[in-house]
Amino acid sequence: MGLTAHKIVQLPLLKEAIVLTGTPYLKETPIEWISVIEMPVENFVRENECVLTTGIGCHGDTLLLKQFVKDVIQSGASMLGIATGRYIFDLPQEIIQLAEEHQFIIVAVPWEVRFGDIMHKVLEEINQDKKIERQLTEEIRRELINDVLQDKGLQEIAEVIVKHINVPVVITDYARYVRAAKPVETETLKKFQQDDKVPLSTNESPNVTYIEHPLYPQIEGYYVHEEKWYQVLISTNHRKQGFLWFTLPDNKPLSWFMMNVLEHGITACALYFLKENAIEMTEIRLKDNFILKLAKEQNSDLRELMSKGELLGYDLKCTYICIVGEICLRDKTASFAKFKQDRPPTSSLQSLNYYIQKEITHAARLIGRKAMATFDEDEVIIYLQTDHHLHTETANEFLDTIERRLNELLTEVVLVWGIAAQKNELGGFHESYNEAKNALELGKKQQGGAERTFFKDTRINRILLTMADHKDIIHVVKETIKPLIEYDEKRQTDLIHTFMTYNKHKGNVSQTARELNLHRQSLIYRLRNIESLTQLSLINGEDIFLLELCIRLWQLRVT
Structure with a gap:
């Protein structure tokens, strides 16, 4: 997939051209654009570009020509076509050696071949190649979406991606649980499950052919099980659903086509998670309604x-x-x-x-x-x-x-x-x-x-509730504990709690003082206050029963 230098030199227009350097790399070197340039190179050449030149700016100076070739190589261009027969006749050996050292392709183009004709044919090839690539990515997009619509899962989505771009893929949910993988070693999957990863440094970004692709800024790199892996977030309606992970064996370049396929894969994953969420929410809603009906x-x-x-x-x-x-x-x-x-x-x-x-x-x-x-x-x-x-x-x-x-x-x-x-x-x-x-x-x-x-432990309180509406009982409750309530509010004390704790311990002063964290004499002082305010005796069983009953009714909010 993609136009290569080999296809360029095989054009009928260039049948007389001679490949001077980089012959072994013709079939794997991508060509994404073509331009004509003379000195200086500066930033006029971009990566994977086929550069044509007449060498007129060198004026026959070998050093200038060598520097020009060196600048073209450093720009990231894919190949250099030099018109021979007017300004340059034979390429000096030192320039050929420089190109071979950098595995760079140089082609000698006969002077009679017009650059305009070459550019026309190459652009035709680039456009045709892009058209085929777009058609293929559209077919892949439809294949992925149809898989989701036909109730296929994330594993099928991963298999489609791997089939077309031939790189290992892992799909996880947002909690890092592995939902699909193809083809990945078991040990590596365990590391994903354990969320065992270390971020890559900024200079370890994937080798990409087009950083202008909208997917590129979303790619984050990590070491997983000592391997470089890259993740892209899968989200729907601003909700983070999971991640699509991929690795690039042997530092394989991430092409525009590969990024398109990954982007369509992410869309398919998002649609799958959206569908899964809808099914889950429907099931939850049905269960909620059923349980509420059971209860109410x-x-x-x-x-x-x-x-x-x-x-x-x-x-x-x-x-x-x-x-x-x-x-x-x-x-x-x-x-x-x-x-x-x-x-x-x-x-x-x-x-x-x-x-x-x-x-x-x-x-x-x-x-x-x-x-x-x-x-x-x-x-x-x-x-x-x-x-x-x-x-x-x-x-x-x-x-x-x-x-x-x-x-x-x-x-x-x-x-x-x-x-x-x-x-x-x-x-x-x-x-x-x-x-x-x-x-x-x-x-x-x-x-x-x-x-x-x-x-089963609320029997007493339920009995008390049946008494709550009786006017005489309400009057007795108010009359009995109102002095305690007013005293507690005024003095910031808790005589009511003191009495209930004392009664719980069956009148044992030591146990009560220990639970309330009070000195024994302080507790006795409080108990005397309770007797004084209520006019009830804490050694009289009937008085204790009446006071406890009134407090319980008051705590049940019946007054």
């Missing part, structure tokens, strides 16, 4: 539900626990604030959902359980497969795994969970969701907030 609607037709679940890869015959989580921020009072109401400037609910979903999948796989999960704004809904008698242990193991990893990634947020068991094998999804949701809300209302609440 009372489903009577279990047969239809199981059929839909099976199509999405879910087995509804299993026993599941429902886990409802909420993304929150813990404020200075150790309670929970909704994440969407007070979102950190560096956080995004969408990116949080991505990390949480990833960890849900990882945790379920790690403990060997099936999981169905979705998001509803800042609410996480999970159905986790479990055994009938182990749902507490299963839930704790699962959530411990999630939180251990998320605490490292999402330091500014906390996830609060409510957990409920499924009522029966073939249903109960809606009921268990409601119970998990209630457990979550009740846990948040506890003193300090509970990060994990099981519905």
Whole structure:
């Protein structure tokens, strides 16, 4: 592919021309343009150009001619055609030697052959060659696009690229996971997988024939397994999808044609990733809608539900626990604030959902359980497969795994969970969701907030909630704990928490002082304040019960 010096010297117009130097390199030397030039060369000659000259500027001076030839060689020209018979008759041996040392082609052109005729024929050949090249690259483009439209994968795309430009190719996603390769050694692929690469220096750019190609600025070079590899980003709608990698064995030049093929390959990869994303998003949307319907609607037709679940890869015959989580921020009072109401400037609910979903999948796989999960704004809904008698242990193991990893990634947020068991094998999804949701809300209302609440442990609070609307009870609660609330607000103390801790330790002053990190006498002073403010005795069982009941009702926000 491409016009070469060999095709030029084979033109009928040049049948009398003589190749003086560089004969072995005729077939591999590309010709991309042709020009006529006399001294000086300066920057008038570009790479891979066929240069014609009469030598008139040298005036028969061998040194000047030698310098002229040297300048042409250094410009990157492919060959030099010298008109002989007027100003130059025989090329001096030292110039021939200079050309041979640089593997440079010099052709002696008879004076009678007009440069205009040569340029006309060469430009015709260049245009014809470019036309053929454009036709071929267009065919390759159609072949690649058709492969994607016919549901072929990235491996087929890599094979098409390799077939036409004959260089090894690797295609990875943006996480550097190898999706396709052809032909690449296993050891090198492991290095790609490990993202083991070192950037090339600026003077190690690929050997290209056209730096004007739009692909060229996008090429980045790296050492992978001690080999030079070059990568180009694959993106769609400003979203980074992956990379196309290639290497150039024996420093093979990267031609315009090769860059065109690589560019079409990148377009095909982008289209494939776009199609893959669309399929994935459709599947995710269907699964999300299905799980939301399970949770938030009372489903009577279990047969239809199981059929839909099976199509999405879910087995509804299993026993599941429902886990409802909420993304929150813990404020200075150790309670929970909704994440969407007070979102950190560096956080995004969408990116949080991505990390949480990833960890849900990882945790379920790690403990060997099936999981169905979705998001509803800042609410996480999970159905986790479990055994009938182990749902507490299963839930704790699962959530411990999630939180251990998320605490490292999402330091500014906390996830609060409510957990409920499924009522029966073939249903109960809606009921268990409601119970998990209630457990979550009740846990948040506890003193300090509970990060994990099981519905079965909320029996007392549920009983208390049934009393919440009674006017006499509301009046008793206000009358009993209002002095404590006002005292805490005025003195910046926490007598309510002090009493609940004291009651938890069944009146043991030493244990209470140790947990609150107080001196024993300071604790006794607080306890006396509580008795004074409430007119209740902390050694009287009925008074203690009344105070605890009122505080619990107040914490449930019933006052």
